[in-house]
Amino acid sequence: MESLSKRAKVLEKKPMTFAERAYLPAIFQGLTITMRHFFRAATKKQVTVRYPDETRPFSPVFRGLHVLKRDEAGRERCTACGLCAVACPAEAITMVAGERKKGEENLYREEKYAVSYEINMLRCIFCGLCEEACPKAAVYLQADKMAPPRFERDEFIYGKDRLVEPVTPDNRSKRGIQLTPEQADKLRAQMQTV
Numbered sequence: 001m002e003s004l005s006k007r008a009k010v011l012e013k014k015p016m017t018f019a020e021r022a023y024l025p026a027i028f029q030g031l032t033i034t035m036r037h038f039f040r041a042a043t044k045k046q047v048t049v050r051y052p053d054e055t056r057p058f059s060p061v062f063r064g065l066h067v068l069k070r071d072e073a074g075r076e077r078c079t080a081c082g083l084c085a086v087a088c089p090a091e092a093i094t095m096v097a098g099e100r101k102k103g104e105e106n107l108y109r110e111e112k113y114a115v116s117y118e119i120n121m122l123r124c125i126f127c128g129l130c131e132e133a134c135p136k137a138a139v140y141l142q143a144d145k146m147a148p149p150r151f152e153r154d155e156f157i158y159g160k161d162r163l164v165e166p167v168t169p170d171n172r173s174k175r176g177i178q179l180t181p182e183q184a185d186k187l188r189a190q191m192q193t194v
């Protein structure tokens with residue numbers, strides 16, 4: 001069939017030599033790469049890091065992990081309007097809305113709140129559209145935090161217990177990987193200069 005783009009490369013079908021049939025060039029090429037990495041590691045020009053003890057620096061445009069914010073009085077901002085879920089191109093957000101009861105005014109800012117709110121971090125592409133869609137400034141992607149590696153798929157479904165901002169600023173989530181305050185400040189400074 002003729003190519004529509006005319007970009008298709010026509011390959012010459014030459015018969016393979018004896019060495020090619022015995023995979024000798026491919027074996028030699030593979031060994032060369034292995035030895036190159038071996039000597040590079042031996043001369044300390046390592047290409048790997050000892051994760052999680054060491055981490056690579058994040059990109060200045062790294063968006064990080066979600067956090068559900070509280071207002072200045074410590075009440076949850078999210079009203080479970082669902083706009084973030086509608087905006088999400090990966091369909092990673094689900095929630096169940098509930099009515100605030102009498103006496104819960106100090107917990108939830110408005111009459112409606114999210115009884116449950118979940119983000120599937122395996123689906124999320126960290127595009128930030130949920131943050132942009134939120135009319136209540138309730139969901140943010142926090143640049144100094146990322147989803148740590150896990151063995152079970154279920155552990156990548158983040159519920160309110162892991163998403164809602166802790167009540168006190170010092171009581172930060174221990175579940176996400178945290179940068180040191182110096183690393184976070186450096187990253188924020190880099191982001192402001194971009």
Ligand code: SF4
Nearest residue numbers: 088124125127128130
């Ligand atoms: S960052 Fe993008 S993909 Fe991830 S939950 Fe938000 S809208 Fe969905």
Ligand code: SF4
Nearest residue numbers: 078079081082084134
């Ligand atoms: S995070 Fe924002 S957009 Fe999403 S349900 Fe809550 S208030 Fe609505």
